[in-house]
Amino acid sequence: MIPQPPFADTLTLEEELRRFEELKPRLNQVWDVLMRTADQPGTSVVVPSLTLDQDELRKLDGATFYEERLLFLLIRLRNPRAHVVYVTSQPVHPLILDYYLHLLAGVPASHARARLTMLCTYDASPRALTQKVLERPRLIERIREAIPDASRAYLTVFNSTPLERKLSVLLGIPLNGLDPKLNYLGTKSGSRKVFREAGVELPQGFEDLTGEADVEDALVELAQRSPGLRRAVVKLNDSFSGEGNAIFRYPEQTDDRQAIRKALRSLEFAVPWETHHNYFQKFTRMGGIVEEFIDAAIKVSPSAQLRTSPAGEVLPTSTHDQILGGPSGQVYQGCSFPAHEDYRMAIQHRSILIGQVLAKQDVVSRFGVDFLAYKDTPEDKWKLTALEINLRVLGTTHPFLALQFLTGGTLDPGSGEFVSLSSRPKYYMATDNLRASTYRGVLPEDLIDIVTDNGLHYSHRTESGVLFHLIGALSEYGKLGLTVIASSREEVQELYARTLDVLARETGIGHA
Template identity: 50%
Template sequence: MTQDRLGEYARSGRALLAVYLAGGCIVGLTEERSTVEPGVDPEPGSEAELRRFARLQERLGPLYRKLAADPRAPQTVVVVPSLSLDAEELAKISGVHHYEERLLCMLMLLRRPRTNVVFVTSQHVATAVIDYYLHLLPGVPLRHARSRLTLLACHDASDVPLTKKILDRPRLMDRIREAIPDTRSAHVSCFNSTPLERTLAVQLGIPLYGNDPALNYLGTKSGSRELFREAGVPLPDGFENLRDGDDIKEAVVELKRRDRSLRRVAIKLDEGFSGEGNAVFSYEGAPEGEALAGWVAKELPRRTKFEAGGESWERYERKFQEMGGIVESWMEGEEVRSPSVQCRINPTGEASVVSTHDQVLGGPSGQIFLGSTFPADAAYSRDLKEAGDRVGEVLKKRGALGRFAIDFISMRRGSGWEHAAIEINLRKGGTTHPYLILRFLTDGVYDPEDGLYCTPTDKPCYYYASDNLQSPHYKGLTPDDLIDIAVNNGLHFDSASQQGVIFHLIGALSQYGKLGTVCIGDSHEKAQQFYKDTVEVLDRESRR
């Protein structure tokens, strides 16, 4: 692939984003003279909807400042944990429909005595699971919290995004509206924001605490690489905005010609999720010179290794043509880690680093997210913070809002570490719910300067979190069984010591033998021990 052609793809990606951004602000916010009659929803994606969405978003700043000044101020949070992502990519994840339950941590907002939560899911969530979370609430009677919680379900297990299911059910939309006492003090909270979530916010008449979907390109693999360059954050050598198998081949050839010592490259779908859209190609046995291009063309379909089980080159190439993607150099080192930094841009436009993690990865080449440890190693947590600050400033200027995370590959170099940024998740992610659970339960604060999280009594907290505690022996265990096992074996969170185990993804347990945990301790070692004890207990009890 020529440099001109690769540059053309990059320019076209930026041009497309510019069109989206321009389309969202053609009409000034003060010019809303809606052509839509009162009570009639504008057409999804229309200029009328974009104008109405922009006006709704103006409410977030004042609401945020009001709640920051008075946590007892009334508000309603409509939680829509829709994974509005590519259905084929999501299907690669075991029990993915139950991933909506990861945002049950938002029920802990009920700690605020005048906060109402409306939680909508695809399928009914077991009462035992809801009670489990409500019993975790410190200082709030369960009855009081329950009275401010509205649970609604679509009763639909299809792979259609939850938000689409809601929009397709007018009576359900009415029930959500009825559960909002005052739309002026309400907002939608979601996993990721797409045109579907924008339409939902407009039709409910409340703002969306999330990015304008016009910015979604910045959260793709290609958009991430462009933004890292703009922010001055190091990244692997590679190419973005690739569109088909020929682009992949030419990028693979060019990277090897640039670096003759290169052993592998990573191939990634632009909108892959949790590492399942990634693949690896090895140069082992590759010839030099002019024979390289022909060798790559022949070997690429045969030796590319996919992270997702059952994937084939034919299917992957077809998906690549639909979605686009990148090829980048595989980072090597004597010790390699995969840390991440989590950031937030609040409704008043302030960007901040909220946490750092070391990711626990698995899969054939170690690219699938399994869990995380918090906080990241102090040897490089400040490096992550500084990179997060730089990226946050660029995203803030682009108008981004809400939580985002940056993933890195970190290689030990002598006594220090070298970092390469590889991805921006412009949404909530696998590290969001464990950290929110910790915050809600302990009221602590993360200090990005020293990389430590401490409670109000200056007690440090650490955790080991996993979304993939899985065994075939766990199948058949119900939520009630899990809670019995946890109580009988002391696997619970102790509010006095502020240590212990919290479960999530409980709904996936019986069918898939899978659940998640957050194990909180006063050291990394204690958190890891809680996790090991949990696995040991579940393994023993599930074989009875």
């Protein structure tokens, strides 16, 4: 395999930007294939790189195995004329591929496998996969060679940065994701500005802060604007899964700047390993916001997921109730689908307004909007406030892809509910954070045996069961992801509890 130009090292920024703009219109030409509305030929090149701040990436145990989450995009192979090229840092265990392909409804696994090309960098270092690919011109050439028709191909990524833009240009295919020049709109500061333009409720606060002095000034001003406020939240602009959030507790004298400065030294971070010095180093580099912490007796964290098309359409895809944890209760742990009926359509409506603002800015991307729903008594109506926009593939993306992957059903935009091809309503709960010391050493083969022997395997007959992901991280890190699908919330809860019991019993064998 002899690499052909263009090469990453010789591509000028001016040429890169020009070619990237030239590729954009081609995404519209393959949109019907991308949205699975037509069985036309097309190739999806999936590079599921977590192109995030490197300090944040190092904190994520088994980060390279998160690349497996988008294996649900093998749903594209349900189209008998589609091809998928899937690139990872390390080889994906063959059994994991078989696991997904044999669950793909409507097409023989052998036929789908023949249209799938798996490539990898053989590089487990804690760096962005896209960076690894760009360093390997021969691998780039192999990706090009695996695309039958570049005019009917597109690049799918986890999030978009200049690295993904460069890879798009080198491959000569459009990026199915955000133009990196619009990344600001998905920061905490950019989100607040979009909410205001959309006319959507947001917490009192301040954005575009650049350091600790700005944070101190914002906390002083916020206390003056909101008498009686006891807590505020400090957020990094580009944090991941809530890990860049910190809780500030006001002193008794909220008009005493010195007391506020002292209290700022006691921020409560979302993760136990964070330090004041390191946090504000990142804050100075990234920027961030300060906003009021909303206190209420009853609080939940729903979210809505949508995408904007090249034609400027705003397309709702799902709603979820997020499961949050960590010391401050702000770290994403998992989700349940759909969001509660009491506020499901309200957050979808507000998210469409937000999507319209993004579409006017030429955003073409999956995106999610996180909300806070709160009230003081069970009888009260829910109040809603928008918290942030995530312009990328989300933690809620892959479980919804799993539901589509398995059932072939669709979302009813009028109710926000999902209906399978057999007209059954479907519900699920999903997590990326199932962990236990006894999971360490469990091989993919062992997991498949456990699932099969205990009847947890997904059944196309009942359209219920458990689908696992992050399987590659299981043996080394004792970490696993799953999506539990059933026909009611109660069935989901029962199956989820049973799954945890089975895993605890089976993986506990041989341990003291």
